[in-house]
Each structure stands twice: as C-alpha cells, then as structure tokens.
Amino acid sequence: MREIFCADDLGEFGLNAATSGSAFVEFDRVQKSYDGEVLVVKDLNLAMPKGEFLTMLGPSGSGKTTCLMMLAGFETATHGEIRLDGREINNIPPHKRGIGMVFQNYALFPHMTVAENLSFPLEVRKMGKSEREAKVKHALDMVQMGEFGNRRPAQLSGGQQQRVALARALVFDPELVLMDEPLGALDKQLREHMQYEIKALHDRLGITVVYVTHDQSEALTMSDRVAVFNDGVIQQLAPPEDLYERPDNSFVAQFIGENNKLTGKIIGRNNDKVQVSLADGSSIEALAVNCGGEGEETLMSIRPERVVLGDDTAQNATKAKVLELIYLGDHIRCRMNVHGNEDFIVKVANSAGHTHLKKGEETTISWLPEDCRALDI
Numbered sequence: 048m049r050e051i052f053c054a055d056d057l058g059e060f061g062l063n064a065a066t067s068g069s070a071f072v073e074f075d076r077v078q079k080s081y082d083g084e085v086l087v088v089k090d091l092n093l094a095m096p097k098g099e100f101l102t103m104l105g106p107s108g109s110g111k112t113t114c115l116m117m118l119a120g121f122e123t124a125t126h127g128e129i130r131l132d133g134r135e136i137n138n139i140p141p142h143k144r145g146i147g148m149v150f151q152n153y154a155l156f157p158h159m160t161v162a163e164n165l166s167f168p169l170e171v172r173k174m175g176k177s178e179r180e181a182k183v184k185h186a187l188d189m190v191q192m193g194e195f196g197n198r199r200p201a202q203l204s205g206g207q208q209q210r211v212a213l214a215r216a217l218v219f220d221p222e223l224v225l226m227d228e229p230l231g232a233l234d235k236q237l238r239e240h241m242q243y244e245i246k247a248l249h250d251r252l253g254i255t256v257v258y259v260t261h262d263q264s265e266a267l268t269m270s271d272r273v274a275v276f277n278d279g280v281i282q283q284l285a286p287p288e289d290l291y292e293r294p295d296n297s298f299v300a301q302f303i304g305e306n307n308k309l310t311g312k313i314i315g316r317n318n319d320k321v322q323v324s325l326a327d328g329s330s331i332e333a334l335a336v337n338c339g340g341e342g343e344e345t346l347m348s349i350r351p352e353r354v355v356l357g358d359d360t361a362q363n364a365t366k367a368k369v370l371e372l373i374y375l376g377d378h379i380r381c382r383m384n385v386h387g388n389e390d391f392i393v394k395v396a397n398s399a400g401h402t403h404l405k406k407g408e409e410t411t412i413s414w415l416p417e418d419c420r421a422l423d424i
C-alpha cells in the first residue's frame with residue numbers, strides 16, 4: 048500500500064517559518080514528464096494563500112493528479128520549484144511534508160479498526176497514548192463517526208469509510224490537506240452531503256485544501272478558486288463566478304456550464320466590441336474577449352439563459368426556429384435553429400406555467416453583445 052501518512056514535525060525542517068511572499072503553496076514554472084518526452088504538466092504557475100480551498104478541475108488525463116502527487120511528494124517535478132510556506136520542498140520526502148491526504152479509494156488499513164487507522168499516523172509521530180486517544184476521539188466526532196471506533200473498514204458503508212479517511216487525514220492537524228476525487232465512489236445524495244461536510248470542516252478549521260475533481264458542480268460549489276486544467280496547462284484560475292460569467296477562452300466556456308456556439312469572421316472592431324460576419328450572411332456584435340483582428344475567425348459563446356425572446360428591435364435580433372421543447376418544471380428548454388446552428392439552446396423561465404412557443408414555429412430571439420463573448424477558435 049502506498050505510504051499516505053506524513054510523519055514528523057514540519058517545524059523540524061523549518062517549514063513553519065514563512066520565508067517568501069504570502070503564498071502558502073506555490074508551483075513555480077513546474078513541469079512534469081514521465082517518459083522524458085511528453086510534458087503532462089507544462090509550465091505550471093500557481094500561488095495559494097493560507098486557508099484557501101482550491102480545486103483542480105479538468106478532463107481525464109489533464110494532469111490534475113500528477114500535480115497533486117508532486118505536491119504530496121510521490122512524484123518529482125522535472126523542472127521548476129514547489130514551495131510550501133515559502134520553503135522549497137522538491138527534495139523533501141512525502142512523510143516529512145506534514146500534508147494530510149484523502150483519495151478516492153479510501154485506502155484504510157483493512158486489518159485495523161477505525162480507531163487504529165486514525166491512531167497510526169499519530170504513532171508514527173511518536174505521540175503518547177492518552178494524547179492519541181483524545182485526538183482520535185476528536186477527529187471521529189468531527190465527522191460524526193464517534194460510535195464506530197471499534198469497527199473494521201469492511202463493516203462500514205462507502206460514505207462512512209470516506210468519513211474515516213477524512214478524519215484520518217485531519218487527525219494530526221495538518222495545515223494542508225490534499226483530496227483527489229474523494230467522493231467519486233459515492234452516490235449522488237451522499238456525495239452532496241459530504242461536499243457540505245468537507246466545506247464546513249474547511250471553514251471551521253481554517254485549513255488549506257487542494258481538491259481534485261472532474262465534477263464541475265462540485266468544483267463550483269466548494270471552492271474559493273478553481274484551476275481549470277486541460278492538457279497539462281491551467282486554462283483559467285478564478286473564483287467560480289468568474290469562470291462561469293467571464294470565461295477567458297473557448298475551452299473554459301465550453302467546459303463550465305452550458306454554452307451556445309456560433310462561429311464567424313471578424314469584419315470590424317470598435318473598442319471592446321467586434322462585428323462578426325456569420326456563414327448565413329448576417330452579422331452580429333460581440334464582446335472582444337480573446338479573439339484576433341479583422342479577417343480572423345472567432346468562436347462566440349452565449350449562455351442559454353442570456354437569450355431573450357420576442358424583441359424584434361433589439362440588437363443582435365434574429366429569427367429562430369423552434370426544433371424541440373423540453374418541459375423542466377422551473378424552465379423550458381428550447382432547442383432552436385439559430386444562424387444555422389441546430390443545437391442552439393434557449394432557457395425560457397416558466398413564469399406563466401407554460402410557454403407560448405410551439406414546435407416548428409419561428410420566433411425572434413436576441414442577446415446583448417456583452418453576453419456574446421468572442422473567443423479563440
């Protein structure tokens with residue numbers, strides 16, 4: 048089994064003394080290659096203040112676990128520096144970094160009781176028996192597992208095992224806790240409950256958390272900031288609201304939330320707006336976020352809830368044909384043909400208890416140029 052406990056006192060290595068800047072965790076130009084050829088992490092720069100809850104979010108293979116493993120010390124960076132509390136830790140072994148960890152597959156020791164599982168990292172730290180017992184009790188109470196100290200992991204449900212794993216990561220009072228898809232094996236209801244519990248513990252204990260998931264709603268609800276990964280590169284690092292409202296590029300726009308796409312060629316620019324000509328001959332105005340100059344292609348992103356129905360005089364007004372209507376209670380999801388895109392989704396609020404729209408009908412829709420972001424293609 049992989050060594051996931053971190054022994055020794057950080058103070059022994061002088062890590063408690065902040066020596067540079069205000070960042071608690073820092074990746075400075077970090078690269079990683081497993082085979083000496085392909086970089087799976089490319090020039091990663093990331094600085095986290097103490098107490099932050101940061102989530103690494105991204106598709107499978109984008110380098111999230113690799114980054115976490117480098118921070119934990121199970122993988123070494125091929126280039127760059129990783130710092131904890133101002134001190135370079137590249138060459139400090141995992142068990143001396145004082146970091147708590149939780150992984151998807153719990154990795155509790157099956158032959159030990161719950162209490163023994165929690166006591167183990169404290170024994171490694173040479174803590175006395177009575178102090179150990181008090182800490183174990185406190186950590187189990189924290190995750191509402193105080194009654195289960197004598198059970199073995201196999202006698203617990205998945206959610207209970209995950210709670211014990213969380214308690215074990217926290218039992219030695221680490222300042223930094225890493226979690227890699229810790230809730231991936233749980234059903235939806237339990238996952239949401241544990242999300243709430245982890246967040247509450249973070250707020251209460253003031254610990255710094257680096258959390259890895261590919262579940263975007265988990266990332267958006269739990270985090271102070273989210274680093275969106277793709278192909279070993281952070282595409283955007285921002286608070287959840289910024290990621291959704293102001294995606295920097297088309298990858299983030301498409302990865303976070305739902306988004307309608309239109310492509311066209313830029314034919315003019317006026318301050319922060321561009322005029323874009325579409326394949327059907329029409330032209331629309333968009334916010335110039337991350338696009339080229341005149342003559343260049345751009346991909347425009349429009350959120351379904353920002354589309355307005357029925358105003359012929361509005362800017363960017365266009366005819367749209369209703370292809371499909373799906374009743375979803377609080378809103379109606381309407382698939383339309385807009386400028387040739389047959390997967391254009393409009394969310395219509397269900398304020399009147401029904402929608403006047405009919406399948407096959409033509410209507411007018413519009414959106415503000417500010418809600419149409421011209422991005423890289």
Ligand SMILES: Nc1ncnc2c1ncn2[C@@H]1O[C@H](COP(=O)(O)OP(=O)(O)OP(=O)(O)O)[C@@H](O)[C@H]1O
Binds near residue numbers: 105
């Ligand atoms: N030990 C290893 N040896 C060689 N290649 C590896 C190793 N671990 C990961 N990789 C490769 O590095 C890349 C990044 O993998 P990583 O596990 O960091 O992705 P991830 O973002 O955590 O993905 P997932 O969401 O599937 O867990 C992938 O292409 C993967 O195949």
Ligand SMILES: [Mg+2]
Binds near residue numbers: 111112113
């Ligand atoms: Mg992973």
